[in-house]
Amino acid sequence: MLSRDENHILTQTDQGTPMGDVMRRYWLPALLSEEIPNADCPPVRVKLLGEKLVAFRDTGGRIGLLDEFCPHRLASLFLGRNEEHGLRCVFHGWKFDVAGNCLDMMNEPPDSDFKDKMWTKSYPTVEAGGVVWAYLGPEDRIPPPPNFEWTQVQATHRHVSKNRQECNWLQGLEGGVDTAHAPILHRAITANTDRAGIAVNSNFVVGSAPALEVDTTDYGYRYVGVRALGEKGNYVRAYHYVMPFHQFRPRQAAGYQGQPAKPHVAGHMWVPMDDENCMIYNFIYSFGEEPITEEEWQEIERGYGRGPQDILPDFRTKGNIGNDWLIDRQAQRTETFTGIEGINAQDVAVQESMGPIVDRTRENLTRSDMAIVAARRMLLEASRTVADGGDPPGVGTSYYNVRAIESVVPIGVEWRDALMPDMYPKS
Numbered sequence: 001m002l003s004r005d006e007n008h009i010l011t012q013t014d015q016g017t018p019m020g021d022v023m024r025r026y027w028l029p030a031l032l033s034e035e036i037p038n039a040d041c042p043p044v045r046v047k048l049l050g051e052k053l054v055a056f057r058d059t060g061g062r063i064g065l066l067d068e069f070c071p072h073r074l075a076s077l078f079l080g081r082n083e084e085h086g087l088r089c090v091f092h093g094w095k096f097d098v099a100g101n102c103l104d105m106m107n108e109p110p111d112s113d114f115k116d117k118m119w120t121k122s123y124p125t126v127e128a129g130g131v132v133w134a135y136l137g138p139e140d141r142i143p144p145p146p147n148f149e150w151t152q153v154q155a156t157h158r159h160v161s162k163n164r165q166e167c168n169w170l171q172g173l174e175g176g177v178d179t180a181h182a183p184i185l186h187r188a189i190t191a192n193t194d195r196a197g198i199a200v201n202s203n204f205v206v207g208s209a210p211a212l213e214v215d216t217t218d219y220g221y222r223y224v225g226v227r228a229l230g231e232k233g234n235y236v237r238a239y240h241y242v243m244p245f246h247q248f249r250p251r252q253a254a255g256y257q258g259q260p261a262k263p264h265v266a267g268h269m270w271v272p273m274d275d276e277n278c279m280i281y282n283f284i285y286s287f288g289e290e291p292i293t294e295e296e297w298q299e300i301e302r303g304y305g306r307g308p309q310d311i312l313p314d315f316r317t318k319g320n321i322g323n324d325w326l327i328d329r330q331a332q333r334t335e336t337f338t339g340i341e342g343i344n345a346q347d348v349a350v351q352e353s354m355g356p357i358v359d360r361t362r363e364n365l366t367r368s369d370m371a372i373v374a375a376r377r378m379l380l381e382a383s384r385t386v387a388d389g390g391d392p393p394g395v396g397t398s399y400y401n402v403r404a405i406e407s408v409v410p411i412g413v414e415w416r417d418a419l420m421p422d423m424y425p426k427s
């Protein structure tokens with residue numbers, strides 16, 4: 001349970017708020033590279049931490065991320081013409097480069113130097129892992145690039161997508177670090193179904209309620225769910241939480257959508273658009289030799305409920321809060337625990353069902369919520385650190401090395417001894 005004040009601090013990310021100041025110390029996913037696929041392509045709108053922005057790729061391939069509204073009379077630059085190394089407002093023809101410099105003013109006489117005095121807000125970007133990342137913080141605190149293992153593997157070994165969730169970012173993150181819900185919310189209640197779900201005979205379900213452990217690190221924490229399988233040992237799922245909103249989970253055991261064991265890791269980033277909407281970036285990658293083919297990925301995405309056919313033009317899913325996530329009561333009786341199609345669609349449904357910003361003063365937490373409590377503590381602590389002029393966790397490079405791992409560990413073997421080398425493969 002949190003106080004009302006703490007809940008406000010954690011959930012508000014506009015400019016000048018404590019958590020807004022924390023978020024502005026990290027590289028933030030702003031859009032997918034494929035949304036601005038080539039030079040001079042149409043600009044796109046971006047909403048990040050309550051700020052309305054416009055992204056474009058100029059003639060030289062450089063990316064601009066500007067204030068959406070033209071500084072002349074505030075027309076949207078989304079309508080702009082992306083032409084010859086700049087984005088031109090269609091109202092009176094002011095033109096800006098990727099750094100926000102004004103290059104030209106069509107409503108001013110040729111001898112006017114007013115354009116040299118005019119500029120618009122622009123934010124630095126880097127492109128990594130098929131994502132355009134933006135930095136909205138103080139210039140002198142810009143962190144090293146977001147070199148997660150997934151952004152560094154070959155493009156053939158990685159896939160990334162995004163979909164929008166209509167609630168506060170923290171509800172998404174808290175669902176992500178809550179491993180206890182997985183074999184309940186996502187359960188397939190019969191083997192006799194084609195619908196995606198966690199199988200009744202899987203270690204996940206057989207191992208029942210997990211014992212949780214959380215180890216704090218300088219990037220966030222690692223956490224495990226340990227499920228007892230009797231003589232076979234303990235099924236250990238080891239995850240990472242990287243500040244402020246990254247979750248990494250293993251996807252290696254045989255049985256995911258009927259597949260054999262694979263060296264795969266998946267995860268999400270819950271990026272605040274504003275206080276009542278977030279964009280979920282979903283990634284999956286292979287750290288082995290084999291790539292993840294386009295076909296394989298499409299199949300995975302469908303299982304999560306976000307295949308291409310499931311996504312609306314504004315990145316919401318077709319099943320959404322406006323239509324009760326297309327819950328199918330017959331399927332709920334006979335096939336899956338929820339009757340909602342798609343694993344992550346189920347996550348989105350429960351998180352949105354709490355309301356746009358859940359009232360955390362009304363909760364009753366248990367030991368199974370340990371990782372959620374740890375994330376809140378860490379975020380609140382970070383807000384104090386940043387307010388005092390310090391650096392929050394995870395702005396260094398220690399997360400470059402993290403990998404999520406799952407394994408059955410023999411009885412009597414401590415999971416850290418068994419798994420830590422693989423959880424930090426490059427150290």
Ligand code: FES
Binds near residue numbers: 071072073089090092
């Ligand atoms: S509003 Fe953009 S040039 Fe006038």
Ligand SMILES: [Fe+2]
Binds near residue numbers: 182185186347
């Ligand atoms: Fe889930």
